[in-house]
Amino acid sequence: MNKTQIISVINQKGGVGKTTTVINLAAGLALQNKKVLVIDLDPQGNATTGLGLSNLNSKDTIYELLIGDKDFKDVIKKTSIENLNLVSSNVDLSGLEVETAGDNRRALFLKEKLEAFLKQNEGQFSYVFIDCPPSLSLLTVMALVASDSLIVPLQTEFFALEGLTQLMKTIERITSNLNSNLVIRGILLTMFDKRNKLSNQVEVEARSYFKDKVYTTVIPRNVRLSEAPSHGMPVLIYDKNCPGSKSYFNFINEFISQDKFLESAA
Numbered sequence: 001m002n003k004t005q006i007i008s009v010i011n012q013k014g015g016v017g018k019t020t021t022v023i024n025l026a027a028g029l030a031l032q033n034k035k036v037l038v039i040d041l042d043p044q045g046n047a048t049t050g051l052g053l054s055n056l057n058s059k060d061t062i063y064e065l066l067i068g069d070k071d072f073k074d075v076i077k078k079t080s081i082e083n084l085n086l087v088s089s090n091v092d093l094s095g096l097e098v099e100t101a102g103d104n105r106r107a108l109f110l111k112e113k114l115e116a117f118l119k120q121n122e123g124q125f126s127y128v129f130i131d132c133p134p135s136l137s138l139l140t141v142m143a144l145v146a147s148d149s150l151i152v153p154l155q156t157e158f159f160a161l162e163g164l165t166q167l168m169k170t171i172e173r174i175t176s177n178l179n180s181n182l183v184i185r186g187i188l189l190t191m192f193d194k195r196n197k198l199s200n201q202v203e204v205e206a207r208s209y210f211k212d213k214v215y216t217t218v219i220p221r222n223v224r225l226s227e228a229p230s231h232g233m234p235v236l237i238y239d240k241n242c243p244g245s246k247s248y249f250n251f252i253n254e255f256i257s258q259d260k261f262l263e264s265a266a
Contacts, residue, residue: 004118006128007185008147012170013163014134016155017190019046020225020235021248022131025151027051027234028252030084034126037076040089041110041139047131048088051079052232055090063092066109066142067099072117081237085125097138106138107178111146136170144174149185154206156192156199156218161206186258188251190219217251220244 009022019042026036040047041062045055055061060077064070065087076085100106114128130143144150152167154160164187175182187210193199207214219225222244228235235244 002123004125004128005149006114006130006147007149007151008130008132008143009151009153010132010140010143010167011153011163012134012136012140012167013155017153017219017225018134019050019131020229021151021153021188021190021219022047022129023050023229024234024236024248025252025255026084026127026129027081027236028248029127029255030081031236032252032256033083035083035124037085037087037125037128039087039128039130041093041130041143042089042133043091043094044133045089045091046229048086048090049232050229050234051081051084051086053077053079053086053088055088058088058090061088061090061092063089063096065113066096072113080233093139100138107141107145110142114146136167140170141174141178144171144182145178147179147182149183151185152187153190154187155190156202158198160202161209184213187214188217188219189214192218192220194220215251215254217247217254219247219251
């Protein structure tokens with residue numbers, strides 16, 4: 001696929017492996033010489049710190065871009081990983097919803113800025129990944145409007161499928177009103193514990209309901225996945241041989257195979 005793919009990683013529930021999935025998928029593709037941009041759209045800034053950048057006092061973040069002060073060329077930062085760039089975030093972003101309350105076009109801000117940048121810089125990035133906040137807020141709507149497709153991390157825990165139903169309703173509203181081309185690329189099962197009966201039950205239910213939308217790869221519970229962000233690096237680099245890394249490498253291969261299939265079907 002020659003066109004830059006814009007993919008949001010989304011779940012309105014926190015602590016499901018969303019940011020971990022963004023930074024490891026992005027890093028894995030960058031290690032395979034794909035040009036990748038991560039947009040941290042979460043005021044908590046976990047993707048920013050998880051990729052080794054400080055976000056506290058920065059004035060060249062996604063907030064400045066969305067508020068109208070900067071363009072993408074002003075806010076894209078290099079990470080320590082070759083081919084992987086980042087638009088960082090910090091707590092300033094939490095004020096955006098109130099500050100733009102009078103503008104009825106605000107849901108389009110990210111889409112318009114990103115489209116203009118990619119048009120002017122054709123071929124610069126193969127993938128743009130947006131790390132969404134864990135809520136169904138204006139920021140999430142902005143991401144959904146700007147994206148071609150979605151990856152949904154789903155923790156294999158109690159009530160996970162119930163929360164997913166709420167997310168699906170939001171996605172349907174966006175496709176009906178603001179972005180008719182948006183598709184769910186896949187659902188990634190996370191925090192899986194094969195010894196746990198509930199984990200296995202959620203996997204069976206998810207595959208039964210969503211069928212081939214659920215990726216074959218399952219991400220296990222693994223302490224290394226929790227440790228890596230505090231060291232400012234993806235687990236693929238922090239400990240490439242741990243079970244979490246091996247699972248993410250498998251997921252990246254599955255993602256690339258999916259790309260090749262979509263390309264051949266186009």
